[in-house]
Amino acid sequence: MNFIKYLKNNDKIPLNYDALLTFWSIFDSSADMGLVTVNLEESTEKINVEIENSFLAKGYNEEIHRHCPFFEGYILGVIDGAMCQWIRWISDSFFKSPLNKWQAIDVKENQNYQNCTFTVTIMKEKYQKTRDSLVESIEEFQKVKPNYEEANKMARIALECAVKEPIGLTDADAVSFTRLIKTYQKFEVPLSYPKWISLYDLLSGVLHGRISIDENTILENLTETKKLIDEWSRISLSDEKVKEIVEKKGDYGIFRK
Numbered sequence: 001m002n003f004i005k006y007l008k009n010n011d012k013i014p015l016n017y018d019a020l021l022t023f024w025s026i027f028d029s030s031a032d033m034g035l036v037t038v039n040l041e042e043s044t045e046k047i048n049v050e051i052e053n054s055f056l057a058k059g060y061n062e063e064i065h066r067h068c069p070f071f072e073g074y075i076l077g078v079i080d081g082a083m084c085q086w087i088r089w090i091s092d093s094f095f096k097s098p099l100n101k102w103q104a105i106d107v108k109e110n111q112n113y114q115n116c117t118f119t120v121t122i123m124k125e126k127y128q129k130t131r132d133s134l135v136e137s138i139e140e141f142q143k144v145k146p147n148y149e150e151a152n153k154m155a156r157i158a159l160e161c162a163v164k165e166p167i168g169l170t171d172a173d174a175v176s177f178t179r180l181i182k183t184y185q186k187f188e189v190p191l192s193y194p195k196w197i198s199l200y201d202l203l204s205g206v207l208h209g210r211i212s213i214d215e216n217t218i219l220e221n222l223t224e225t226k227k228l229i230d231e232w233s234r235i236s237l238s239d240e241k242v243k244e245i246v247e248k249k250g251d252y253g254i255f256r257k
Contacts, residue, residue, distance in 0.1 A: 003027045003078075004085045005142050013090060016098060020086050021047065024078065034116075042100070047120040049075055054116050068109045068116050075118055080104035080230070081138075083122075088135050101125040105234055126233055127165040133158035134229060141218055148218045149206075155218075155225045156203040159196070162229050166237055167246050187245055190235060192228065199224050 003024055007013065014020040017040055025036040034054040040047050051071065083102050091097040106121040125131055137154035140147045163180050164173060177200050185193050203221060205211035237245075 002081075002142065004082055004089070008089070013093060013095065014086065015090070015095060017042070017083070017102065020082060021079070024082060025049075028078075042102075045102075045122050047079060047104070047122060049079075049118045049120060051116040051118075068111075068118075071116060072107045072109055072118060075120060076104055076107040079120055081226075084131055085135050085138065088132065101128060101131075103131070103233060105230075127162065127229075130158055130161040130165050130229055130232075133161050134226060137222060137225070141222060146215070146218075148213050148215070151218050152203055152206045152213060152221065155222055156200070156207060158229060159200055159203065159225055162232050163196075166232065167242055183245065183248075187241065187248075189237065189241075192231060195224070196228055199228065 006027070007023070014023055021038045021040055025038045029036045033051065035052040037050045037052075038047060054067070054071070080103055083104065087097060087101045101124060102122045103125045104120050104122050108119050108121075110117040110119060133154050137151045137158055140151035140154060160175075160177055161171075163177065163184070164170065164175065169175065178197055181191070181193060181196050181200075184191060199221065202211065203225075206213045206217070206221070211217075
């Protein structure tokens with residue numbers, strides 16, 4: 001079970017990032033992952049994670065790090081997903097939310113240690129509107145009575161926000177998603193263009209009833225949506241590049257009449 005969903009179902013809200021990450025370490029330790037400890041260093045924008053007696057390392061003796069690449073992907077995904085949902089949850093509550101909205105962007109294993117240790121790099125969220133919509137989609141999917149149609153709609157909105165927000169476009173700007181994506185391609189922004197277009201077409205097909213939807217379909221779509229949004233977060237567009245794209249965007253017919 002997603003541990004944010006677990007916390008919500010039990011009406012227990014961590015009051016800060018340290019409490020959130022500590023609960024995650026307890027949650028995964030109790031699931032026999034190993035003894036998980038975590039330490040947040042906001043000043044250096046790092047999270048240190050250690051897994052002692054990893055269940056994947058049992059029996060391998062001198063090769064305890066052979067499965068650490070799996071843990072890298074897992075740790076990055078679960079920490080970023082938890083922080084993304086939690087900060088919006090606490091902001092909607094009567095508790096005061098933290099000043100920073102953090103997102104995890106990278107993780108590296110430290111092989112010089114006996115146990116499996118990892119350093120997660122975090123940064124302040126770049127595109128908050130995009131992640132707002134993504135979380136709304138996830139929450140619709142995670143409800144006791146899931147609303148797959150609404151989850152799909154919000155995933156599509158999140159994808160649209162992801163391509164608008166970096167150049168200052170808003171919900172009020174009616175644009176052609178495909179043409180805007182192709183505009184980025186003309187400016188050599190390093191995106192996985194076929195995946196963006198394919199996923200948007202898929203989400204649109206579900207929205208307009210051309211494609212049937214079930215739990216597995218929406219879960220796959222949400223997973224891919226987050227992957228592509230995370231891809232954007234790791235791209236650094238210079239002010240000059242943004243200005244160039246903004247100045248030229250009207251030339252490529254991206255705005256709908």
